[in-house]
Each structure stands twice: as C-alpha cells, then as structure tokens.
Amino acid sequence: TTSVIDYFRQRKRKRAELTFEPRPIELRSDEVVDGVVGLIGNTPLVRIKSLSEALGVEILGKAEFMNPGGSVKDRVALRMIEDAEERGLLHPHTGSRIFEGTVGSTGISIATIARAKGYEATIIMPDDVAEEKVKALLALGAEVERVRPASIVDKKQFVNLARERAKNFGSEPDPAHPHEKHRGHLIPTASSSVLVTTTADEALADNALMSPKEEREFALKPRGFFADQFENRSNYYAHYDGTGPEIWRQTSGWIDAFVSGAGTGGTIAGTGQYLKAKKPDILVALADPEGSGLYNKVKYGVMFDKKEAEGTKRRHQVDTVVEGIGINRLTHNFELALPIIDDAFRVTDAEAVAMSRYLVQHDGLFLGSSSACNLVTCIKLVKKMGWSNGERVVTILCDSGTRHYSKFWNDDYLAKAKIPVDMGIIDRLLTEP
Numbered sequence: 001t002t003s004v005i006d007y008f009r010q011r012k013r014k015r016a017e018l019t020f021e022p023r024p025i026e027l028r029s030d031e032v033v034d035g036v037v038g039l040i041g042n043t044p045l046v047r048i049k050s051l052s053e054a055l056g057v058e059i060l061g062k063a064e065f066m067n068p069g070g071s072v073k074d075r076v077a078l079r080m081i082e083d084a085e086e087r088g089l090l091h092p093h094t095g096s097r098i099f100e101g102t103v104g105s106t107g108i109s110i111a112t113i114a115r116a117k118g119y120e121a122t123i124i125m126p127d128d129v130a131e132e133k134v135k136a137l138l139a140l141g142a143e144v145e146r147v148r149p150a151s152i153v154d155k156k157q158f159v160n161l162a163r164e165r166a167k168n169f170g171s172e173p174d175p176a177h178p179h180e181k182h183r184g185h186l187i188p189t190a191s192s193s194v195l196v197t198t199t200a201d202e203a204l205a206d207n208a209l210m211s212p213k214e215e216r217e218f219a220l221k222p223r224g225f226f227a228d229q230f231e232n233r234s235n236y237y238a239h240y241d242g243t244g245p246e247i248w249r250q251t252s253g254w255i256d257a258f259v260s261g262a263g264t265g266g267t268i269a270g271t272g273q274y275l276k277a278k279k280p281d282i283l284v285a286l287a288d289p290e291g292s293g294l295y296n297k298v299k300y301g302v303m304f305d306k307k308e309a310e311g312t313k314r315r316h317q318v319d320t321v322v323e324g325i326g327i328n329r330l331t332h333n334f335e336l337a338l339p340i341i342d343d344a345f346r347v348t349d350a351e352a353v354a355m356s357r358y359l360v361q362h363d364g365l366f367l368g369s370s371s372a373c374n375l376v377t378c379i380k381l382v383k384k385m386g387w388s389n390g391e392r393v394v395t396i397l398c399d400s401g402t403r404h405y406s407k408f409w410n411d412d413y414l415a416k417a418k419i420p421v422d423m424g425i426i427d428r429l430l431t432e433p
C-alpha cells in the first residue's frame with residue numbers, strides 16, 4: 001500500500017512531467033460523434049464570395065459559429081477543462097464547480113461542456129453584456145452573476161471575482177474534520193496556469209495520517225476551479241493544437257495571411273504560432289476595435305498611457321458595440337502572440353457594423369461583431385499589401401449574429417450610440433486604391 005505522501009509525490013511528479021504534447025486532430029466523423037464534445041472543432045472554412053470576388057484575393061473564414069456552443073470558445077473551454085481533469089483539479093459528478101469571468105462566449109462554452117461532463121458552472125460578467133448571452137447561460141443551468149463594470153485592478157472586477165469565488169468555494173470548515181480548513185483550494189496560480197500549483201496537495205501532504213478512505217473522500221470532494229482564460233495557457237494550446245493545424249490542413253499550406261482579433265489573445269497566439277512555424281512568411285495581422293490598446297502595443301510597444309486609457313470606454317471592457325475582442329491590458333495569452341504579429345489594423349465600430357450588414361446582403365452570412373472586425377481587417381490588409389492575384393487570407397468567424405441581437409444587431413441601440421449603419425463604408429473600402 002502506498003502512503004498518502006507517496007501518492008501525492010507520484011501525482012506531483014506526474015504533473016511536472018505533463019507537457020503539452022501536440023494532440024492528433026481527429027477528423028470529424030460523417031456519422032456519429034461522441035456527445036456534444038464530439039461536435040467541437042473541425043469547423044469548415046467558408047469562402048466569402050462577395051469580398052473574394054471584389055478583391056481578387058481569396059478570403060476564407062473559419063466557421064467557428066458552427067461549434068455546438070456557438071463560438072470559437074468551445075475549443076478553449078474544452079481544453080481548459082480537460083487539462084484541469086488531467087491535473088486532478090476537477091473530478092466529474094462530485095459537485096465541483098467551474099468559475100469564469102467572461103463577457104459571454106466562454107461562459108456559454110463552459111456551461112455547455114460542464115453540463116456534458118458533470119460539473120456546475122458559475123459565470124461572472126459585466127452587467128451591460130448583450131442580454132441573449134445571459135439567457136443562454138441560464139438555459140444551460142449555469143449560475144450567473146452580473147457585476148458593475150470595474151477596472152481590472154478592482155477586487156470587484158468580474159475576472160477577479162471569479163477567481164475569488166473559486167477560491168472560496170467549499171471552504172467552509174467541516175467541524176467533524178477540523179483539518180479540512182487548511183486543505184486549501186484548487187485554483188491555478190494567478191501568474192501562470194501552466195504548472196498549476198494546488199495548496200490542497202501541500203495540505204494533504206501535511207495530513208499524512210489520513211486513511212485511504214479519507215483520501216478517497218478528499219479526492220471526491222467538490223472543488224472550485226477558476227478557468228482563467230486570459231492567463232491559462234490551455235487556451236493557447238486549444239488553438240495551437242486545433243485551429244492552427246486545421247487551417248493548415250484545409251488550405252494544404254496555401255495561405256498568405258492570417259487575420260484575427262484578440263480578447264484573451266489565445267486565438268491569434270495559438271493559431272498564429274502554429275501557422276508561422278509551418279510557414280514563416282505567413283503574415284499575421286491583428287484586428288483591433290475602437291478603444292482597445294492592443295493596436296498601440298503591436299505598433300509602438302506600449303498600450304494607452306494612463307491618461308488616454310481613462311478616456312476610453314474599453315478600459316472596463318464595457319459599453320462596447322464590438323464584444324469579445326479588444327482589451328487594455330496585456331494578458332499572458334496575448335503575450336505569446338506578440339513575437340509573431342506582423343501588423344495591426346484599427347477597425348471602427350461603424351466599419352464593423354457596415355461589414356455585418358454587407359455580408360448578410362451579399363452572402364447570406366449572419367455574423368457577430370468580432371467576425372465583422374476580422375473581415376474589415378482582411379480588406380485593409382489586402383489593400384495595404386497591394387494584393388489582387390488570388391492570394392489567400394484566412395480569418396476567424398468567431399460567432400453568429402444571434403449572439404448580438406440586443407446591441408450590435410439592434411439598429412435602435414446603434415442609433416442611440418450614434419453609430420451609423422452604412423454599407424457604403426464597405427463599398428468604399430473595397431474600391432479605394
């Protein structure tokens with residue numbers, strides 16, 4: 001029989017040995033997939049006919065809105081949860097709860113996969129996020145907490161609150177087992193979630209006198225897990241092992257540029273790094289909405305200075321018509337993208353709105369705000385490069401318009417926000433030299 005200490009030594013060693021090995025891509029089956037998780041990834045690339053024909057450059061969009069949770073974030077939620085399971089941080093059907101601070105898409109993905117795998121989910125978001133996202137979360141059985149937008153340094157900011165809630169989950173000391181109180185909580189460290197440390201392991205090692213039964217009971221205790229998509233490197237690997245290889249395979253390596261916006265930065269970092277490793281001269285371009293500091297970071301090495309940031313609405317990641325991309329702090333996942341981003345483009349809210357209407361009109365594609373930003377950037381990149389000879393640009397269609405009825409796809413809301421709905425903007429972008 002192994003002692004508890006041996007058990008945890010082995011587990012620690014196992015965790016230290018755990019590297020992120022590339023995972024082979026499983027081709028989506030034509031017939032039967034294994035549960036909702038089997039529907040994630042392997043999305044098609046769709047040629048955007050109107051833009052491709054107008055530019056003489058093939059514009060391909062990765063149809064991430066076809067994921068079961070409706071967005072690219074399904075990949076990330078799945079990888080974060082599976083990596084946590086592998087590290088022993090989550091055990092299904094134990095009443096364990098996943099906590100995340102998100103403006104929506106990631107929450108819906110986590111809630112979906114939590115249901116499928118036997119976990120509970122608590123999603124904390126700013127209170128001005130499009131209402132349909134909240135409805136989806138509630139329908140999926142997630143607990144939703146909406147908080148007044150606050151700066152990232154504020155304790156009550158939604159990401160900080162999620163971390164705090166996870167930490168305190170199940171921490172009520174059990175009077176029958178006083179040692180419970182220092183068993184700690186299983187959360188990734190704030191700075192790095194790659195090598196996750198758990199205070200519980202250390203606490204358990206202290207409690208070497210626990211019987212195997214107690215140990216088993218401990219393993220099955222409900223746990224709080226803070227998914228931490230902004231800092232968690234599983235996010236990056238979801239794209240490095242998934243989105244990137246899929247695009248490479250789907251294009252047979254014939255690809256000249258990759259365009260993506262960044263919220264956490266996971267998509268552009270993981271996909272961009274993979275594609276660059278395959279073909280170093282692929283251009284990687286960032287699409288950045290109004291109010292975000294990432295454009296400045298890429299172009300000049302600094303985000304907004306403090307004074308500038310005070311004046312921007314995206315400082316608190318709120319009241320923005322483009323949801324999901326653009327941010328004013330440097331996340332771990334975006335840091336991973338910095339070495340491979342070649343260029344950045346600003347996209348105005350009006351341009352994004354115009355693009356979304358243009359795509360419905362010409363292509364029957366009903367897309368969300370970040371997809372529209374990405375496609376505006378594709379045009380800007382093609383124009384800047386002077387391409388017109390069948391070059392190929394690939395971007396991400398992150399989610400569909402159905403996630404955006406109350407803001408981005410609401411003409412009354414746009415009128416109040418003084419954002420014009422003018423498809424002529426796209427015609428002009430396309431015809432300008």
Ligand code: PMP
Nearest residue numbers: 105262263264265267324370398
């Ligand atoms: N589009 C949407 C709709 C999103 O929710 C997000 C994530 N916040 C993104 C794009 C950006 O992806 P990433 O977090 O990988 O940078």
